[in-house]
Amino acid sequence: MPFSSPGPRAVRQTAGAFGAVALIALCAAPAVAADGPATGLALGTIAPFDKVKPGSELPLSPTFTNTGTAALDKVWLSYSVTRGLAQTAVPSNCLSYTVGSADEEPGHAQLVCEFDQPVQTGVVYAPERPLTLKALDRALYEHVQVTVDSSAPVPDDGAAAPVHGTAAALKLVERPDEKTPPAGAASSADVAVNVVNTADFQVGGAQLKGKVGDTVTLRVKFANAGPAWVLPQPGQRAAHVLVTLPEGTSAVRTDTLCTNTGAESYACGTGTPWVNEHESRTYTFKVKLDKAVPGARGYVELGSEARPFDHVKKNDTARITLAVSGVTDTTGGGSTGDGGSKGGGDSTGGTGSTTSTGGTGTGTDGGTTTTGGTTGTTSGTGTTGDLTTGGSDSTGGNLAATGAGPALPLAGAAAVAVVVGAGVVVAARRRGGRED
Template sequence: MPIRAQNRRVSRTAVAALGAVGLIAVGAAPAAFADQAAPELVVGDIAPIEGVRPGSSLDQSVTVTNKGTTAADKVWVFYSVTRGLDFADVPSNCETHQVPSYDEMTAKWNVVCEFAQAVAPGASYAPEKPLVIKALDRALKDDLRVLVADSDPQLDESATTPVPGTAPAVKLVERQPGGEGTEQAVDVPVTSVNTADYQVTGASLTGDVGDTVILKAQFNNRGPAWVLTREGEPLVQVLITPPAGTSVVEPHGFCEAKGKAYACGTSQRWVDEDGGETYVFKLKIDKKVAGAKGSVALSTEARPFDPDKTNDRDDVTLDVTDGGSTGSTGSSGSTGSTGSAGSTGGSSDGSDSSAGGSSAGDSGSSTTGGNLAATGSSSATLPIAGAALAVAVAGAGTLVAVRRRAQNPS
């Protein structure tokens, strides 16, 4: 888990990697260029940042060192934060832009600063004034990425139009070498003191024996923080147990059977505040069981950010009525509709996306013998089909004739 949503776009990272392989294969990069000396800029180590309070700011200093044998004529410093963080007092020699969530990537707020200053081999520099990063009300587990380069970093194809900062421009000032890192980019976890309330909602179902009913169970994050699950951390699961006396005709696409229950994942490794999933199941009522009751519950891994455990479980009740026709459908909140998985949030780029579940499927097709049989006509079917075929053949011949005249004008 999680069971990932289907029909995702191909990862841009994968496409870029394939493009690079293609260039190498056709010899687009001459070998002579590989031997030329070039600047080698690295960014200084940045320790993980913890204990940040929503609404507060932190000044992030960055050191740039040239470990190459050639001077860098210009320097660019690229900052990127996830959606619980933002930038303040951006200098005028920097530009800000945003990149919405796509594929497996979260939404990002980025700043690119250009410094028209040379950095000699072995020298270390830092912006004279650190960039101000502020923690938003939804901050909890966020990431900061810092990258340095001697050429302008290329923007993501989904990036918004860059906007220049309005604070006074800053320049690089020399620093004593020492403590510099070894990488061109560093990723820094930023942890804030905040909470997020995970909760689930069950359903009340009604129907007759033989009916197919729709169960819609929900998982929501009521915030105030969004939750980004980092690599190696367990993802939340939602365990759905149908009421006794029912059988699952069609489970939700994010769910798989685990004994009598179904373990359901999320569509992404993060959950926005006011976001979540709706899990849709088609259940058939096989028999009436007095007091039949199922459940929706969160998995039991530790979630220190979620101290309220009272809403981690809810009931799924079933009322089997006496009499009435069989074959009708019913659900919590609607009758006669098969339903689909709905979203509970918005995009993670600031409009706050739901991690949204996929549809549980459309209602079944006709069982009266196929589309032709369902028309109620049988004896006329073959003559009509034959006439249609003849018309199609004649039309095709006409089209060929027209094309030949067009190619050989008289």
């Protein structure tokens, strides 16, 4: 049957097609919504999917009931799907399209199915066969927002052109064995999909080199080597990075995503609450070499967010070493990694540059984000370490194993928690580009 064009009664979905992730807590049963009973439609309980493996298929069979006082001529079922999930087949009475990310909302896919048949009151209905989704290699913390409506949804701003499905059309069937939703049940529900997967968050250090009085460039890096992207729970952020400059130096200019937390320590955001797979960001500082302090070193560390998905801990910290003319560097020539060859992990001189593989995006005022894998090095007066793991760069975005050892200076750690919790790190303008 043809898909109707939205008419005068078309209603825009509230909270965006997947802004609902930030508004609806994870739960198995739909929450009570203020407009649920007013629509005359209510969803049945939809259980979450847990311990899903990448590559698995997930059948989704929502039920609903017309709780109004009169039959409806037609209804629409909508599915908003986070980017770790994909549709395996789209029925011909459904439209699919993607919506790019914006501000605090990640990109997602949308599927809208029209059922041009009467829906009687008090009867439980469901599509005759499930909608099948597939967990992709990047899947980890995923969501499906399911909504039933009596009017055609309008695509959100930033949506791609809708495409008709080509699989056999779906129709609704009665489900007399299913329980009728309780009074006040909502017409929309968020379904959690938890996938058994990992993501390797890592940081890269650098070497500062010059003479007393020089102002040099410091570039340090954060990356997610994947394979999963990480979408945190509502109101939380996936990661932030702590940068502590070596003794004897001071920041003349800081990266726009970084906020001072006391002395020469900085808390740096990642630009968005979520972190995509094979995404990296370079934080750029201008640093003055105030005095020669033999053996001085700083640190780059991942913040305090819980990372149960990250099983590689040796690259969670990295060193910033200092080599001032006329002073012997007792740390071993500015190596930024434990276990690496001394002086072999960094390069100096030249102009700063970032080499990346795959799609690229630009951060703000010195910060550089790359998506699709980062395999290059950043060089300058202050430089990041080589982005390799075990001699292979096939995964992209893998930073050198630059562990700083068990004892780290954590002055200002309490201030960092306050800064990040208060959202100061988020002060930088969010990128407006669209993502897959």
